Amino acid sequence: MKNKIAIIGCGNLGLSIVNGLLDTDNISPTQLTVTRRNIASLEYLTAKGVCVTSDNSQAVADSEIVIFALKPYKLLEVVQDLKQELDFNKHIIVSLATGISLKEINEILGEAFPVFRAMPNTAADVNMSMTCISSFNANDEAINKVRECFNSIGDTIIIDEELMDSATVLGACGIAYVLRFIRGMIQGGIEIGFDAKIASRIVTQTVKGASELLIQRKEHPEFEIDKVTTPKGCTIAGLNEMEHNGFSSALIKGIVTSYNKIEK
């Protein structure tokens, strides 16, 4: 990547993105500026060549792609504060905030600005994020720049803005759902004889393998499930018991509940 990137409000998600970016050959640490008000926890990044500052204006002046990783309730206030320093000929704005629309950001900055919303997840930390992106007023060049940035930390997909809340639930909250599923499997593994460490190793590689099967073969999950469910066998007995206890239903209900919570 050629562009300089600022991450304004570098907390949990911002740091995952920084870690992912630093892990690639695609970008030099000197292209990155990160901010938060209390920078003590970010200072170790200075030794790696990243510019760490509490001065949002300086970060904006030094960068082309400005990623706002602030909490939603902070975003519009900080964008307003930086309005005079943001230039639509130079800057591409990317907001990671859940629930704040492109329209709300453009109302502050003016319609000329290319503005993006991106919804990565914390697997950015290990370059495995799924990032859903939507934009307003962005040309192909700007879209490619933003995609290139987020492709460095995983996979990207362009979606309509109206699906951004759904992307938040499935992709960002999704990490937590899958981790809870993994925890449940590990607990089951311990009950049938493995210690926690071995159970965790078996389960995490199995989950990774199941995911890769679907990613690489592009099949429906049930197609792969059919291959491992012998008639009258132990897999189908276990699966059906899970379903009798509401396994798929609990997941779907949880996803819809998360979605409704954002909508409110």
Ligand SMILES: NC(=O)c1ccc[n+]([C@@H]2O[C@H](COP(=O)([O-])OP(=O)(O)OC[C@H]3O[C@@H](n4cnc5c(N)ncnc54)[C@H](OP(=O)(O)O)[C@@H]3O)[C@@H](O)[C@H]2O)c1
């Ligand atoms: N976590 C996820 O998986 C996920 C996924 C997708 C999107 N998101 C979105 O990402 C955003 C960030 O979430 P998060 O969990 O990373 O929050 P977070 O850890 O609280 O990070 C936000 C950071 O902003 C800093 N900040 C606050 N006011 C600031 C200001 N005026 N100037 C500069 N920095 C300031 C805070 O640090 P100081 O107090 O030191 O300033 C804080 O570290 C949210 O909008 C969320 O909706 C999160």
